[in-house]
Amino acid sequence: MGKIIRLDEVTINQIAAGEVVERPSSVVKELVENAIDAGAKRIEIYLTNGGRQKIQVVDDGAGMEREDAILAIERHTTSKIREFTDLLNSNTLGFRGEALASIAAVSRLTLQTAVDPGVPGTKIRVEGGVLQTVEPVGAPRGTNICVENLFFNTPARLKFMRSIPSEVANVKEIVTSLALGYPEISFRLLHHEMKLVHTLGTGDSKQTLEQIFSPAICQELFPVAGAYGPLRITGFLGRPNIARGNRGQQYFYLNRRFFRSRLVAAAAERAYDTLLPVARFPFLLLNLELPPELVDVNVHPTKMEVKFRDEKEVFRGIVHIIREALAAHVVTSPWRTPYKPPAVFRREQPAAVPGKGEEAATGLETATTTSAPAQVKEASLPFAPGPPPAPAPTAGEGVAEPAAAQEVDGARVFTLFDTYLLWEEADALVLVDQHAAHERILYDRLRSGPAAMMQHFLAPLTIELTPTQLQTIQEEGERLRGLGWEFEAFGGEAIILRSGPQGFSAAEVEDLFLSLLNELGATGEARQVDPQERLLRLMACRQAVKAGDRLAPQEAVALIRDLRRTKVPQTCPHGRPTMVAINRTELEKMFQRR
Ligand code: ADP
Numbered sequence: 001m002g003k004i005i006r007l008d009e010v011t012i013n014q015i016a017a018g019e020v021v022e023r024p025s026s027v028v029k030e031l032v033e034n035a036i037d038a039g040a041k042r043i044e045i046y047l048t049n050g051g052r053q054k055i056q057v058v059d060d061g062a063g064m065e066r067e068d069a070i071l072a073i074e075r076h077t078t079s080k081i082r083e084f085t086d087l088l089n090s091n092t093l094g095f096r097g098e099a100l101a102s103i104a105a106v107s108r109l110t111l112q113t114a115v116d117p118g119v120p121g122t123k124i125r126v127e128g129g130v131l132q133t134v135e136p137v138g139a140p141r142g143t144n145i146c147v148e149n150l151f152f153n154t155p156a157r158l159k160f161m162r163s164i165p166s167e168v169a170n171v172k173e174i175v176t177s178l179a180l181g182y183p184e185i186s187f188r189l190l191h192h193e194m195k196l197v198h199t200l201g202t203g204d205s206k207q208t209l210e211q212i213f214s215p216a217i218c219q220e221l222f223p224v225a226g227a228y229g230p231l232r233i234t235g236f237l238g239r240p241n242i243a244r245g246n247r248g249q250q251y252f253y254l255n256r257r258f259f260r261s262r263l264v265a266a267a268a269e270r271a272y273d274t275l276l277p278v279a280r281f282p283f284l285l286l287n288l289e290l291p292p293e294l295v296d297v298n299v300h301p302t303k304m305e306v307k308f309r310d311e312k313e314v315f316r317g318i319v320h321i322i323r324e325a326l327a328a329h330v331v332t333s334p335w336r337t338p339y340k341p342p343a344v345f346r347r348e349q350p351a352a353v354p355g356k357g358e359e360a361a362t363g364l365e366t367a368t369t370t371s372a373p374a375q376v377k378e379a380s381l382p383f384a385p386g387p388p389p390a391p392a393p394t395a396g397e398g399v400a401e402p403a404a405a406q407e408v409d410g411a412r413v414f415t416l417f418d419t420y421l422l423w424e425e426a427d428a429l430v431l432v433d434q435h436a437a438h439e440r441i442l443y444d445r446l447r448s449g450p451a452a453m454m455q456h457f458l459a460p461l462t463i464e465l466t467p468t469q470l471q472t473i474q475e476e477g478e479r480l481r482g483l484g485w486e487f488e489a490f491g492g493e494a495i496i497l498r499s500g501p502q503g504f505s506a507a508e509v510e511d512l513f514l515s516l517l518n519e520l521g522a523t524g525e526a527r528q529v530d531p532q533e534r535l536l537r538l539m540a541c542r543q544a545v546k547a548g549d550r551l552a553p554q555e556a557v558a559l560i561r562d563l564r565r566t567k568v569p570q571t572c573p574h575g576r577p578t579m580v581a582i583n584r585t586e587l588e589k590m591f592q593r594r
C-alpha cells in the first residue's frame with residue numbers, strides 16, 4: 001500500500017493555486033524542499049548553463065516506492081496532508097502536491113528513486129507532462145531528479161529567463177537560505193565545475209555560517225537568543241561595520257521555514273536604531289519560533305510570506321530581543337568601528353611628524369596650528385551636567401599643560417586637524433570624530449530633557465515664514481514646543497520666537513529654527529525616520545562642535561568622558577561611527593612588521 005492518496009476536490013480548491021515554477025531557482029527550491037521533507041542528510045544540486053539546460057538534485061532521503069513515484073508526478077498528489085485543516089499543523093515544507101507535476105509539465109524530467117538499497121529502485125521519464133517510461137533501476141537509497149530543457153514547450157516562459165549569472169545567483173541565494181535554515185543537512189551546489197555552496201551538515205549554525213560566509217563577515221557576527229511572550233528568537237546578528245546598502249544579508253526562519261518579511265526587517269532595523277545610518281541594512285540570521293496557531297503559513301507559499309496573528313506584539317518582541325543582544329555585544333562592549341585597510345596599500349606623502357620632547361605632547365596640535373591658523377574658531381561647548389571643566393590654564397604661553405588634564409584613563413589625548421581626537425586604548429589607536437562624538441552627547445541630552453538646554457531670549461526674535469513653513473508650523477508646531485521652543489503667531493506670515501537653544505547667536509537660532517521647519521515638512525527618503533527623531537538629530541548636529549573647531553585639551557578630554565557615558569557611544573545619531581580603532585596588528589601590517 002503506497003503512502004500517497006489523491007486529495008478531494010474541495011481541498012484542492014482550498015489550497016490556493018499559484019505559479020510554482022517561474023525560473024530555475026524555483027525548481028531548485030521545490031526539489032530541495034522535497035528532499036528536506038524526505039529526511040535527507042545530504043543534498044547535492046548540479047546546474048548546467050544556469051539551470052536552463054539541466055538542474056539535478058540528488059538526495060539520500062527516504063525515496064519512493066514505484067507506485068508512489070508515479071503518483072508523485074501527477075497534480076495534487078502529496079503524502080504530506082490529507083485535508084485542509086492539516087495545513088495548520090503541517091511541519092513539512094511542501095503540501096500542495098503540485099510542484100513535481102508542474103515541473104514535469106514544462107521540462108524533460110527523469111526521476112530515479114529507491115527506498116531500500118537491497119530492492120531495485122524506479123526510474124521514470126516524463127516529457128512535457130507526458131509519462132514516457134517506468135523501469136526498474138539499481139540506485140542508492142534516496143531520490144535523484146534531473147530536470148532538463150526547462151520551458152522547452154513553453155517558449156513564452158523561456159523568454160523570461162534572465163542571464164545565466166543572474167539565474168545562478170538566484171539559485172545560490174535559495175540554497176544559501178536553505179543551508180542556513182538546516183545546519184544539520186549537508187548542501188552542495190555546483191554550477192558546471194564551480195562549487196558555489198558547500199556546508200557540512202554538522203548541525204552547528206556558527207560552523208554553517210563559516211562554511212558560507214567569509215571570515216571578514218563571520219568575525220563580526222555574534223549570537224542572539226531571547227524570548228518575548230510566546231515568541232522565541234535564536235540566531236546571529238552582524239555588527240554595524242558589515243551592514244550593506246541592501247537587505248541581501250537577511251535570513252529569517254519561522255518555525256524552521258525560510259520566509260521573507262518587511263515586518264521582521266523593520267523591527268530589527270528599529271532595534272539597531274542609531275547604530276546604523278538610514279539605508280544601511282544589518283546582517284541578520286533570525287530563527288523565530290511561535291506556536292503555529294499564531295501564524296498563518298498559507299498566505300503565499302511560493303512568495304515565502306507569513307502572516308502573524310498579532311503583528312504589533314511580534315514587532316515589539318523582535319525589537320526587544322535584538323536590542324538586548326546589541327546592548328550586550330556592541331554598545332556596552334569595547335567594540336569600536338574597526339579601521340578597514342584599503343585593498344591595496346597606497347604610498348602617500350609622508351604626513352607632518354611631530355617634534356620631540358616638550359612639543360611632542362601637543363605635537364599634532366602644533367603641526368596643524370601652522371597650516372591653518374586663520375580659520376581657528378573658538379568652540380564653546382554647552383557641556384551641560386557632567387563634571388565642571390578643568391580651570392583654564394593660568395601658566396604663560398608655551399608652558400605644557402599638566403598631563404592629567406589631557407589624559408583619559410592615563411592615556412594622553414591628542415588632537416589632529418582640529419577634527420579628530422586620538423589616544424591609545426586596549427592595544428589600539430582610537431580616533432574620535434569630535435563632531436560626531438559631540439552630536440551623540442547632545443542627542444542623548446536632548447532626548448532625556450531638551451528643556452534644560454534651552455533658554456528664554458531677552459529680546460524675542462521675529463521670523464518671517466514662507467507659506468509652506470507657516471503651514472508646517474500650524475500642523476506640526478507641537479513637536480517643536482515639545483523640544484522647548486516657544487513661539488507664537490505675530491500676524492501675517494511672521495512668528496515671534498521666545499526661546500531657543502543656548503550658546504547660539506540670533507542668526508544661528510533663526511537658521512536652526514527654519515531648518516527644523518523644513519525638516520518637518522520634508523518628503524521622500526527622510527520620511528523613513530520619525531519626525532521627532534529627525535528634529536533631535538538636527539538640533540544635536542547644529543549644536544555640536546564642528547570639524548575645524550579648536551578644542552582646549554580639557555574640552556577634548558571632557559568630550560571623550562561624556563561620550564563614554566552616552567547610551568550608544570559607538571555611533572552618532574545618524575548612525576555614522578564616532579570612533580574608529582586601528583589595532584596594533586593592523587599597524588604592524590602597515591609597517592610590514594608582520
Ligand atoms: P508536495 O511536496 O507539496 O507534497 P510535490 O509535488 O513537491 O508535492 O511532491 C509530491 C510528493 O512526492 C511528495 O508529497 C512526496 O511524497 C513525494 N516526493 C517528492 N520528492 C521527493 C523526494 N525527493 N524524496 C521522497 N519523496 C518525494
Ligand code: MG
Binds near residue numbers: 033
Ligand atoms: Mg514539494
